[in-house]
Amino acid sequence: MTSVSNMASERMQQVKPSASVVVSQTARQLKAEGKDIIDLGIGEPDFNTPAHIIEAAHQAALAGKTRYTAMAGTTELKQAIADKFLRDNTLNFSPDQVFVSNGAKQVIFSAMLATLNPGDEVLLCAPYFGCYRDTVLAVGGNPVTLPCHERDGFRLTPETLRSAITDKTRWVLLNLPSNPAGAVYDELQLQQLGEVLQEHPDVLLLSDEIYEHIIFDDQQFISSASALPRLADRILTVNGVSKAYAMTGWRIGYCAGPQDLIDVMTKVQAQVSSAPCSIAQAAATEALNGSQVTVTEFREAFERRRDFVVSEIENIDGLTLTKPGGAFYAYIGCNALLGKKTPDGKVIETDTDLAAFLLHEAGVATVPGSAYDMSPFIRLSTANSDENIKLGLEKIAAAVTELQT
Ligand SMILES: Cc1ncc(COP(=O)(O)O)c(C=O)c1O
Numbered sequence: 001m002t003s004v005s006n007m008a009s010e011r012m013q014q015v016k017p018s019a020s021v022v023v024s025q026t027a028r029q030l031k032a033e034g035k036d037i038i039d040l041g042i043g044e045p046d047f048n049t050p051a052h053i054i055e056a057a058h059q060a061a062l063a064g065k066t067r068y069t070a071m072a073g074t075t076e077l078k079q080a081i082a083d084k085f086l087r088d089n090t091l092n093f094s095p096d097q098v099f100v101s102n103g104a105k106q107v108i109f110s111a112m113l114a115t116l117n118p119g120d121e122v123l124l125c126a127p128y129f130g131c132y133r134d135t136v137l138a139v140g141g142n143p144v145t146l147p148c149h150e151r152d153g154f155r156l157t158p159e160t161l162r163s164a165i166t167d168k169t170r171w172v173l174l175n176l177p178s179n180p181a182g183a184v185y186d187e188l189q190l191q192q193l194g195e196v197l198q199e200h201p202d203v204l205l206l207s208d209e210i211y212e213h214i215i216f217d218d219q220q221f222i223s224s225a226s227a228l229p230r231l232a233d234r235i236l237t238v239n240g241v242s243k244a245y246a247m248t249g250w251r252i253g254y255c256a257g258p259q260d261l262i263d264v265m266t267k268v269q270a271q272v273s274s275a276p277c278s279i280a281q282a283a284a285t286e287a288l289n290g291s292q293v294t295v296t297e298f299r300e301a302f303e304r305r306r307d308f309v310v311s312e313i314e315n316i317d318g319l320t321l322t323k324p325g326g327a328f329y330a331y332i333g334c335n336a337l338l339g340k341k342t343p344d345g346k347v348i349e350t351d352t353d354l355a356a357f358l359l360h361e362a363g364v365a366t367v368p369g370s371a372y373d374m375s376p377f378i379r380l381s382t383a384n385s386d387e388n389i390k391l392g393l394e395k396i397a398a399a400v401t402e403l404q405t
Contacts, residue, residue: 014137019130019371020379023355027365038392040380041365043179043329045246047301050294053245053283060282069275072266073100073254077281080288081254084239088212089223091237093256099265100284102276104210104240104253107265109135110272111206111236111255112171114264116141120170125156127331127372129179129208141170145373150322150333154181158192165200172197174224175208177215180372180379181331182306182324184219190227197231204234204261210253213244213295215326216303233258243328244295245287252276252284302328305382305389312393318400328382331369335376340403348403351376362399364392 023041031037072078078095085091101107108131112122118140124132125148136143146164148154161172174193177184185193197203207224215221225235240253256262269275306323309330313321318340320333340348342361348354351368355378358364369377382389 011138011140015134016130018134020367023359023365023367026359030359030363035363037359037363037365038384038388038395039365040382040384040389040392041367043381043383044248045243045298045328045383046385047246047294047298049245049247049250049283050287050291052290053247053287056286056290057250057279057283061279065278065282067278069278069281071270071275072262073098073276074278074281074285077252077254077285077288080285081256084288085237085256088221089226089237091223091225091256097259097262098254098256099262099269100252100254100276100281101269102251102253102273103242104208104238104255105131105135106251106272107238107240107253107255108132108206108208109139110265110268111238111261112136112141113139113268114261115204116170119168121166121168123161123164123169123172124373125174125178127154127178127180127369127374127377128173129175130371130373132173132175133373142168144169147374148181148183150181153322153325154178154183154331155185155189156193158196161193161196162199165196165203169200169203171204171206173206173208175211176221176224177211177324177326179211179327180329180367180369180377181322182327182329184215184325185222185224186219187222187227190222190224194228194231197228197234201234204236205231206236206238208238210238210240210243211327212239214299214302214328216299216306217325219325221326236261241284241287244298245284246294246298247283247287250277250280250283252280254284301386302382305386306330308386308389309380309382309393312390312397316393316397316400318403319396330380330382331372331377332366332380333377337400337403338376340405343402343404351378354378357403358396358399361402362395364395364399366396 236257318336355368
């Protein structure tokens with residue numbers, strides 16, 4: 001019989017299953033076996049999609065908006081996205097420069113498939129959303145890790161960027177605020193990166209701004225494209241409705257950028273899915289055009305939870321946390337726990353071991369830093385109820401005290 005590994009292309013053999021999905025599946029399985037598990041692994045808002053957005057989808061379906069739409073998205077949604085970019089980011093895009101797909105993930109996949117030749121390099125700022133690496137591998141590119149150290153707020157420095165660019169570099173991927181570390185860049189920091197890119201006219205910049213609205217401490221979000229107007233012809237700004245509007249299941253992500261890039265991406269989409277779901281596009285149009293009250297409410301909830309997690313982690317010996325400036329995660333350092341022994345004598349050698357210990361012994365699902373290409377850390381998601389976060393942290397604190405030197 002043919003084995004699955006033989007069926008997979010060489011490219012797909014390199015692609016790993018998403019670590020947070022694997023953690024959540026294990027958590028679900030343990031729950032099904034009757035174990036008490038708190039899932040702080042998954043990265044999706046715990047809120048429901050606001051009712052006015054659901055109503056817009058309902059009305060669209062009743063009005064017969066149930067057919068294929070234009071490949072890069074409906075005129076209404078592309079206009080709403082262009083309006084959003086102007087309103088929130090002072091960016092001027094015509095609707096023709098906008099592309100809509102089935103989630104930001106598919107936007108990024110389309111961009112990579114559209115532009116990478118075998119061996120082209122894509123620079124990734126570790127710790128990074130693991131899907132970036134796997135997307136690049138899936139389309140035959142070569143992901144290159146750029147360590148962004150905790151001492152630099154997990155931000156990419158101009159020196160690191162400069163030393164990593166080669167004549168094979170095709171893209172730099174930035175994520176602001178970042179998953180998993182919550183790194184936020186100010187205008188000057190972006191401009192300093194822009195100066196390096198100015199020296200390399202063939203390098204493209206993808207700025208994933210899906211956590212744009214989840215930013216704390218009254219910081220002003222700055223889009224890469226608005227900080228770097230001179231690079232406008234090679235920046236792809238990616239965003240989506242999943243995180244800001246609690247719409248992960250609707251699968252709408254979007255981007256805007258240079259027309260010729262958008263055209264090739266549309267060619268990709270024509271073969272992959274023809275277009276995104278018509279009803280979900282109507283919902284996303286309402287999300288962007290309608291009341292933004294819930295965006296603020298969600299942000300406030302995530303900030304309250306961030307503050308709570310920061311104060312609790314301070315009291316747990318062996319764990320450290322640089323205050324995240326945005327997004328809904330805490331990237332918790334666990335170096336001091338490596339080498340310790342669990343009550344049944346196993347040595348915690350890696351963050352993967354620690355995450356496994358916390359899942360099986362404390363009943364709390366977290367994702368190991370190895371999934372984000374920077375160890376030793378564990379990522380905890382605050383996209384869960386205040387009660388679950390409190391209980392999860394109590395259980396983590398109790399489990400950590402059981403570790404022996
Ligand atoms: C940084 C980042 N980009 C993109 C996505 C995917 O978003 P979407 O649901 O729009 O595919 C995620 C989801 O976790 C993410 O963390």
